[in-house]
Amino acid sequence: MTSASNGDLAAQVGNNLPYLRRYARALTGAQDRGDKYAMATLEAILADPEVYQRDLPAKAALFQVFHTIWSTSGAALSEGETGLAARAQAHLAGLTNDTREALLLHTIEEFSFEELAAILSVSETEAKELVDIAYTEMSKSVSGRVMIIEDEAIIAIDLEAIVSEMGHQITGVARTEDAAIALADREKPDLILSDIHLADNSSGIDAVNRILAKHGADCPVIFITAYPERLLTGEGPEPAFLISKPYSEDQVRSAVSQAMFFASTETLKA
Numbered sequence: 001m002t003s004a005s006n007g008d009l010a011a012q013v014g015n016n017l018p019y020l021r022r023y024a025r026a027l028t029g030a031q032d033r034g035d036k037y038a039m040a041t042l043e044a045i046l047a048d049p050e051v052y053q054r055d056l057p058a059k060a061a062l063f064q065v066f067h068t069i070w071s072t073s074g075a076a077l078s079e080g081e082t083g084l085a086a087r088a089q090a091h092l093a094g095l096t097n098d099t100r101e102a103l104l105l106h107t108i109e110e111f112s113f114e115e116l117a118a119i120l121s122v123s124e125t126e127a128k129e130l131v132d133i134a135y136t137e138m139s140k141s142v143s144g145r146v147m148i149i150e151d152e153a154i155i156a157i158d159l160e161a162i163v164s165e166m167g168h169q170i171t172g173v174a175r176t177e178d179a180a181i182a183l184a185d186r187e188k189p190d191l192i193l194s195d196i197h198l199a200d201n202s203s204g205i206d207a208v209n210r211i212l213a214k215h216g217a218d219c220p221v222i223f224i225t226a227y228p229e230r231l232l233t234g235e236g237p238e239p240a241f242l243i244s245k246p247y248s249e250d251q252v253r254s255a256v257s258q259a260m261f262f263a264s265t266e267t268l269k270a
Helices: 005-028 029-047 058-074 083-092 097-106 113-120 125-141 152-163 177-186 206-216 248-261
Strands: 143-150 167-172 193-195 221-225 242-244
Touching: 005 029, 005 058, 005 097, 029 058, 029 125, 058 097, 083 206, 083 221, 097 113, 097 193, 097 248, 113 125, 125 248, 143 152, 143 177, 143 206, 152 193, 152 242, 152 248, 177 206, 193 206, 193 248, 206 221, 242 248
Parallel strands: 143 167, 143 193, 193 221, 221 242
Antiparallel strands: none
């Protein structure tokens, strides 16, 4: 392989690495564990560039290498987990193979069914079936109280409708950091769906961190932002569940199901 093609490969991988790390975190439920699998993916490509399928779109090719590693090691249930991780593992044991992966890849990472089939090494028909099965299985797994922190009224109403239709109870909608703290004090949520920048220029990140510090860190969090790349820097704690604006209903449904099902409570520093 020439130096020029090596440079092209490095650029393709580098451009898509933040999204691979996001996927790995959501899949494993932890930033450190997710990053280990992302690093293993990079090491595999460095050791043998031929594993990176250049006939696929760049992002799909990177994720395909990751999934080859994940399916032979990471997908196996871990032993010796306790607390929240143990509950997540118990849920995982009841799921059809590859369903969570398919759901995340299709909804959050926005791969087409054709790309999804290539990543998972299945047919397009099987890829669609996996996504459908994931929705069915995960919708039955966990339901609870959801708190929304969002200062744009139309978005808040939309999120409330989507989450309510999934069978969850909405504890309320807060437009500012102080309002979010007060809302959490009135009723502790099982999940927080939060914007980053709020009405009075306060921070959704600060609000979430204060709530978790006060009420316990077992509450999963989904952040919504128009600038996800600002949070996917690798320079500190990052959220496992991150939705980009403008979002789709499927993305919200997927993230809520995943977060309720297999929660990561790692938060951000403002």
